[in-house]
Amino acid sequence: MIHLYWCFAVFWSFIHGATIPPVKDGEMELKMVHVVWRHGDRSPTTTYNADPFQEDSWTFGGGGWGQLSPSGMFQHLQLGKKLRNRYVNTGNSTYNFLPAVYDQKTMYIRSTGINRTLISATSNMLGMYGQDGYGSTAGIDFPDAVGWPRGFVPIPIHTVDYDSDHIGNMDSDCPRREWLWNLAQQSDEMKAWRSSSSVRSVFNNLTALVNQKWSLEDFWVVPDALFIEQIYFNETLRQKNLWFTDDFYNQIVAVNDQIYMYEYGIFNKTVTMQNLNIGLELLKIRSGPLMNDMIDRINKKSACTYKKNETGCNWINGLKYFVYSAHDETVYSVLVALGLERFAIIPHGYPLYSAAVVVEYWRNSTDNNDYFKLVYHKQSGDDFTVMTNEIEECDRDYCRMDVLEQVAKKLKPDQPIDQWCLVTESSGSYSISISFLSFLIVIYNFFLL
Template sequence: MRIVALLILLFHWVAATTDGVMELLLVQTIWRHGDRSPTKTFPSDPFQEGNWTFGGGGFGQLSPIGMQQHMNLGMFLRKTYVDDMQFLSRRFRASEISVRSTNLNRTIISAMSNMVGMYGQSSNNNIPGEDYPNAPGWPPGYVPVAIHSVDYDTDYLGNPDAPCKRQTWLWNMAKSSDELQAFQNRSDVVSLLANLTNFCNETVDIDNLWIIRDALLIEQIHANDTLRKVNNWFTDDLFNKMTVINDQVDLYENGIFNGTLMMNNLDIGLELQKIRGGSMFNDINMHMNIKMDCLNQPDNDKCKWINALKYYVYSAHDTTIYSFFSILGIQGKVIEPQGLYPEYSAAMFVELWLNHTDNKPYFKLRYHQSPVNQTLFTITNRIDECHNQDYCSLDVFRSFAERCKPDQPMNQVTLWDTSGAHPKSSTLVE
């Protein structure tokens, strides 16, 4: 009877982690943190840093709403990858999961909250005394999961806006192009920026417009009635105009222009994408390549970590997800309207699958759009090179990775001297 039960269990495991001839090998995700306070605001805003008290208080802190958004997402991901697909273990296994976060409170606590949803519930088969302390005062079922991080200003994976002289130089060059000059001189853009400059008591341009829109968006969520009383110039129509113009700026900043923008013999869009998303894209690509290389090497000590790894998390930002989508050319197909950034707790998933018929690797791209709709949409078919297929050859992903690979290690790119010679292409990436 035990053998029969074991065979039934094995059948369910194989059936759940396969899709026909396809077997799931690895899942990597980039998610955005949950709801937060503004990261900064404008001088005349009545809501200054001291007004934000949740999450420890101050700018840029995760709210209880944001914590719950990620706990709910973690519960949903447990149902998806643990209960339904039976891909991840029911109890936390450190060798299966690695979580990396940008070094900010809101992304670290989002990751912690997400893991509470996945592995920190009293109903998760966790064993007291083995998975967590069997002691008074410890939350029943809570299993702490390590969150790893690096310095925010040198996090070239999770932070597309890490200080970088070359990115600044490229962006300034883009702003001098005919396309961006025409955009900045459009009557609606000029009028909006002039009005906001008057309202906000500081000069507003396309570089800091996002700060004002972001603050007003969050104030609508947390103090809508008060906002409209104290900022009597604020209207829905004004906010919508800000959104439309800011969305276009987001496209430009991520290298999306009306066609290829060539300046000084450089493809400005591609060069921006290399800096903003190239390192992350290549890190994900590296994990999948190593997974495939080690697939049939169970006794190789160098392969043990990747053979055991099933789930790799990047807890990051809307800009991180957007820069990734921009490289694939799907930002306008997945995030609507075009230019709008991903919502709180949005998450994209890159799944690595093995086809047992042709013995070749494929990737599947999925997207969790918002905390309102707990669904994973398959979006691989939005990539032109995948020809409307849900599973796409890993070679397609590899070709994108090669195209967007930074020309030099990012710790060198960020210090690039604009007065010197343009760096030649290389195969190095950090």
């Protein structure tokens, strides 16, 4: 009896990941995985006034604007299965890295506070850990009760306030980003682009056709709605909007793609205004918080594993898998930060539904240095593609971690992002004002003494 109990205890420990051997590729050992994905297929988040398909046209996912569709749920179910095949210890996965049965110490799922990203995360976890036959046990991992889906293991999805989520939501409340964007639009490059005949023609034609004017930052509403309506109402769309043609739609998309690039600070040449590199400052606001959140966690993992006298390591020691369930712009922010925006695919110049960029942290046992591997899942149905060597400073599948650190350092906001977003003046002037304020505080305290 004791022998049987011991065997069961060992087996139980094994399937829950306690005895998973290290994942190695020659001298490299996998230590942690970060995944940034876009939600699945959804309804439009809004539309133009003259659109025949208003909010009551969208009934799936609870109905209304911006809701995940059954197709979007399935896309993430499939991505979850692909991630399981890559990382979960099933004996035949690419890397037997995560336990076969969900272990809360090994993974953390963070989502923006929007229905479609929360449900995408749930759908993804259903594919990764929630299927019957995955090894979970009724009564331990899920209720052994009539009515509970067999094998479904609920996994917590953590979230924060959407408007102040500067890591996952690239359109969070941030006055500095709006101020920089207004400056950018006054640059010679953007004014020349905006007044070019091709761009002016698209704006003028669209305004006349739908009787609505557009700011650059709101222009995306039209191509986004039209893209989704072609999926769900293609024939009716063309019947009701006789002006809609594939050629005009492609012109609209091309304009929107360029706006998107400008918003992320991608200019043909350096734009300097008020002593600021506007492109860099926009990227610091949009990409900086996420890139630094990832690299800080990787560095903490490394320090807790390989340095002595580190504190606060209990949580990070067990953590292997961290997810950001977010948006097209979140995935795009990683690609732009690494100089890989060219991999954002058509028909839009940004990642499509369930696109995912993966940053794998590896440790070299020979030189005792940290490395990373960049992996991309372009869209639903695709496999994972290693694209580390597409980064300018990297020439192999594995790249030195200091390359990623330098990217994060370059894009790090000058102050904590919730404070930096409130600064609508140049970084230099802000630093001077802070120094002067600190000086006044010191003098004040001196006289109090």
